[in-house]
Amino acid sequence: MSAPLLKIDGIHKRFGGLHALNDVALSINAGEIYGLIGPNGAGKTTLFNVLTGLYQPDEGSFSFNGKDLFRQKPYVVVESGIARTFQNIRLFANMTALENVMVGQHVRTAAGVFGAVFRGPKAKAEEAAIAARAQELLDYVGIGKRHDELARNLSYGDQRRLEIARALATRPTLLALDEPAAGMNPKETDQLKALMEKIRADGVTILLIEHDVKLMMGLCDRIAVLDYGKKIAEGIPEKVKNDPRVIEAYLGVAPE
Amino acid sequence: MQSKKQIIAFAALAVVLAILPWAITGGFENGKSWLRAVDFALLYIMLALGLNIVVGFAGLLDLGYIAFYAVGAYSFALLNSPHLAHVLPAWLMNPPLLVMLLIAACVAGVFGVLLGTPTLKLRGDYLAIVTLGFGEIIRIFLNNLDRPVNITNGPQGINNIAKVNIAGYDLGRPIEWFGIVFDTVHLYYYLILAFCCLIIFVTLRLQRSRIGRAWVAIREDEIAANAMGINTRNVKLLAFAMGASFGGVSGALFASFQGFVSPESFVLMESIMVLCMVVLGGMGHIPGVILGAILVSITPEILRDVINPLQSAVFGKRLFDPENLRMLIFGLAMITIMLLRPEGLWPSKRRAREFHEHDEEAKA
Numbered sequence: 001m002s003a004p005l006l007k008i009d010g011i012h013k014r015f016g017g018l019h020a021l022n023d024v025a026l027s028i029n030a031g032e033i034y035g036l037i038g039p040n041g042a043g044k045t046t047l048f049n050v051l052t053g054l055y056q057p058d059e060g061s062f063s064f065n066g067k068d069l070f071r072q073k074p075y076v077v078v079e080s081g082i083a084r085t086f087q088n089i090r091l092f093a094n095m096t097a098l099e100n101v102m103v104g105q106h107v108r109t110a111a112g113v114f115g116a117v118f119r120g121p122k123a124k125a126e127e128a129a130i131a132a133r134a135q136e137l138l139d140y141v142g143i144g145k146r147h148d149e150l151a152r153n154l155s156y157g158d159q160r161r162l163e164i165a166r167a168l169a170t171r172p173t174l175l176a177l178d179e180p181a182a183g184m185n186p187k188e189t190d191q192l193k194a195l196m197e198k199i200r201a202d203g204v205t206i207l208l209i210e211h212d213v214k215l216m217m218g219l220c221d222r223i224a225v226l227d228y229g230k231k232i233a234e235g236i237p238e239k240v241k242n243d244p245r246v247i248e249a250y251l252g253v254a255p256e
Numbered sequence: 257m258q259s260k261k262q263i264i265a266f267a268a269l270a271v272v273l274a275i276l277p278w279a280i281t282g283g284f285e286n287g288k289s290w291l292r293a294v295d296f297a298l299l300y301i302m303l304a305l306g307l308n309i310v311v312g313f314a315g316l317l318d319l320g321y322i323a324f325y326a327v328g329a330y331s332f333a334l335l336n337s338p339h340l341a342h343v344l345p346a347w348l349m350n351p352p353l354l355v356m357l358l359i360a361a362c363v364a365g366v367f368g369v370l371l372g373t374p375t376l377k378l379r380g381d382y383l384a385i386v387t388l389g390f391g392e393i394i395r396i397f398l399n400n401l402d403r404p405v406n407i408t409n410g411p412q413g414i415n416n417i418a419k420v421n422i423a424g425y426d427l428g429r430p431i432e433w434f435g436i437v438f439d440t441v442h443l444y445y446y447l448i449l450a451f452c453c454l455i456i457f458v459t460l461r462l463q464r465s466r467i468g469r470a471w472v473a474i475r476e477d478e479i480a481a482n483a484m485g486i487n488t489r490n491v492k493l494l495a496f497a498m499g500a501s502f503g504g505v506s507g508a509l510f511a512s513f514q515g516f517v518s519p520e521s522f523v524l525m526e527s528i529m530v531l532c533m534v535v536l537g538g539m540g541h542i543p544g545v546i547l548g549a550i551l552v553s554i555t556p557e558i559l560r561d562v563i564n565p566l567q568s569a570v571f572g573k574r575l576f577d578p579e580n581l582r583m584l585i586f587g588l589a590m591i592t593i594m595l596l597r598p599e600g601l602w603p604s605k606r607r608a609r610e611f612h613e614h615d616e617e618a619k620a
Contacts (some may be wrong), residue, residue: 052483078485086483092476094610095469103473107485109466113498116465117458123465130466150606170485 003066005030005205006051006082006174011060013046013229020046021057022229028174033196033206035220035237037213039249042226044209045087048178051207052084053077065173078107081173085163085180087209093152097143097162100151101134104169137165141195157188164195168204175199176207181215193219217241225249277445290557291441295513297553298448299506304533304549305459305542306502311531312540313468314495315475317384319527320371320391324500326398326522327367328360328507333414333517335359340407353420357451357505364504365497367394372496376489379478391527398519413518420447420512444513451509455502459542462498471495472540529553536593538600538607547602555589556582 004027013021020043028034036044049055051062053074062070067080083104092100109130115123138144141161146154151162160180167175177196181189193215200206210216216223217237224234227249233240240246280294281287307321334340336350351359371390375383402410419428419440427443462468470491473481482488511517529552537548559582567574567581593601599611 054479054483073487074482075485075487078483083485084483086480090477090480090483092473092480094476094606095472099469099472103469103481103486104484106466106470106473111466113462113467113494116467117461119461127465150609166484 004028006064006207007062008051009061011047011050011062012058013043013050013055014058020229021050024060024226024229024231026224026231026234028205028207030173030205031200031203032221033200033208033219035216035223036207036209036226037211037216037223038226042249043229044226045178046229047226048084048176048207048209051077052082052176075107078170078172081171082176083167083170083172083174084176085160085167085178087178087182089156089159089163091151091159091162091166094150096148096150097138097154097158097165098131098134098147100162100166101137101169102130104137104166105130105133107170134165134169137168138162140168141165142191157184157191160184160192161195164199168199172204174205174207178209179211180208181210181212189215273449277442281439281442288439288441291445293554293557295441295445295448297550298445298452299510299513300530300533300553301452301546301549302455302502302506302509303530304537304545305455306499306506307530308499308534308540308542308545309459309462309471309502310495310499311534312545313463313471313475314492315471316375316492316495317380317387318371318496318499319384319388319524319531320394321387321499321503321530322522322524322527323371323391323394324364324367324503325507325510325526326394326517326519327364327500328504329511329517329521330398330408330414330507331360331363331504332356332508332511333417334407336418336512337414337416339409339414339416350418350421353422357508360504360508361501362504364507365501368496368498368500369493371500372493376492388524388527391522391524395519395522398522408519411519413516413520415516417511417515417517419515420444422447444509448509448513451505455505456542456546459502463542467491467494532590536590536600538603541600541602541604541607544600544602544604548600551601556586559585 006028008027009025011021011024012019024043024047036047038044046055050057053069053072053076056071060070062068064080064082069077069080092103095103109126111123111126115126135144135147138147141164143154143158143161143165146158151159154162164175164177164180181192184192189212196206196208196219208216208220220237222235223237223240225232225240225243225246232245232249233243276294277291280291284290303321303325306324307318310316310318310321335344335348335356341349371387375386378386398408399411401408402412408414419426421427425431427447428440430440431438431443470481470486473484473486474488474491478488533548533552534545535548536552537546538544560578563578563581564574567576567578599607603611
């Protein structure tokens with residue numbers, strides 16, 4: 001078996017007295033859809049923030065694609081190929097959908113002040129490529145026609161799609177989605193599921209936080225369960241679903 | 257068709273701008289002082305565009321912006337006046353204009369980074385307070401750096417600053433071309449206009465670029481910008497440095513035009529005025545900011561000329577000190593405009609829409 005794409009080990013994160021992540025280890029293989037579930041406050045989003053560089057873990061190790069990302073800045077993490085979306089949508093509200101995706105390509109492009117001012121052939125070509133690629137990505141997630149709309153005026157579901165397009169614009173190897181189906185109706189959820197499968201088929205590994213257990217069971221290759229900052233189970237969905245510790249975390253202790 | 261129309265409009269604007277100084281000096285009794293006001297308006301346009309990068313694009317509220325104008329002005333003053341001529345090496349003195357402006361821009365840019373670095377984690381009110389302090393620190397330094405070693409000549413300021421010299425033409429003296437006499441105010445009008453256009457061009461190009469988008473992204477949501485791989489530290493510092501360098505260029509031209517600089521020109525009120533230009537015109541919208549700069553810098557001059565005759569006509573004598581009344585009227589005008597048009601006089605379509613939508617939501 002080849003080395004995992006992402007590997008963290010012994011990750012601790014404390015906020016004052018709160019031990020938000022307690023000795024968390026997990027590894028994600030290239031090409032899989034890896035699910036992360038757990039009750040509210042279990043530390044899922046904290047783990048997400050650690051994996052995307054927004055939080056610096058206190059202890060542990062974090063490697064991705066052969067690169068050590070422990071306590072690295074977010075832009076280094078993105079450069080290395082991890083992109084994310086947010087649980088509570090964080091788009092650039094007063095920019096158009098197209099511009100949002102163009103910003104996503106920042107990390108893969110190079111034009112600086114001189115390129116911007118003199119607009120030489122290289123800078124011009126890059127700018128055109130950025131716009132073309134952004135339109136492509138909007139089409140890819142299915143909101144190509146709304147490119148000129150301000151992000152804030154898009155419908156909720158479209159905003160979620162735009163966030164995914166913006167994250168894809170960074171050309172990630174691993175796409176981390178924080179509750180992408182939250183607030184969606186069943187039809188939208190189905191479309192989202194199809195989109196995620198398409199993304200995976202195109203070679204992007206996916207890390208997914210979601211509450212919708214049915215969606216997770218049908219979509220994920222493997223699932224890890226967090227509770228009170230600890231990983232209490234990991235494995236294929238079938239196994240995790242029947243794990244007594246998972247049932248206990250979600251439903252309380254079964255009566256004797 | 258659109259581009260043809262644009263070319264015609266552009267040509268018309270160029271003609272208007274070219275004749276403007278002659279229309280002013282020929283058309284008004286004290287035309288030269290009006291032209292001087294126009295020259296200053298052009299300097300303020302540069303300042304407002306520089307501040308617009310920081311406040312309008314990157315969303316970083318800067319209340320000490322005039323410090324960069326001061327840095328540019330003093331850079332020019334020190335290198336182009338007899339004040340330090342006996343201390344500084346001769347090769348450094350009186351550099352060619354473009355070199356001088358580059359120096360002013362760079363020095364101001366360095367100060368921009370100096371201000372930016374400790375304030376990277378601050379936003380909104382907190383940033384405003386720190387930048388306000390920064391502006392005051394610069395002014396107080398300029399005021400007190402006459403001891404123990406006299407660098408800035410303290411509150412007396414620096415005198416006898418040389419006029420710009422371009423290709424052997426000294427802009428301090430009237431020059432006759434084709435039978436037309438160009439006075440210093442005329443010559444400086446064209447000089448400042450040229451650099452003003454350059455700065456407008458640079459700003460327009462920056463706005464529609466990878467860098468410009470990164471600035472706006474930071475303004476919209478810094479955490480998301482971070483998570484999208486934007487190195488927010490560098491991009492913010494770049495905004496501070498670019499904005500400051502515009503201020504530096506404007507300051508250098510100011511020092512040369514005025515022939516004299518002192519700390520008094522760089523008080524907090526000036527920072528606030530430049531901020532007013534940006535906000536009043538339409539934050540982030542370049543034509544709006546230019547309009548704001550023109551209005552805010554010219555209106556007090558117009559009021560100065562209107563108030564006294566008006567007082568005499570209404571009351572038969574001068575009841576109020578014109579200077580106080582002028583600021584009162586100006587202040588009321590600002591309040592009125594901000595209440596009626598919070599998005600600014602000439603906002604971008606996008607921003608207007610944003611404010612308009614709120615109105616509709618409120619009605620619904």
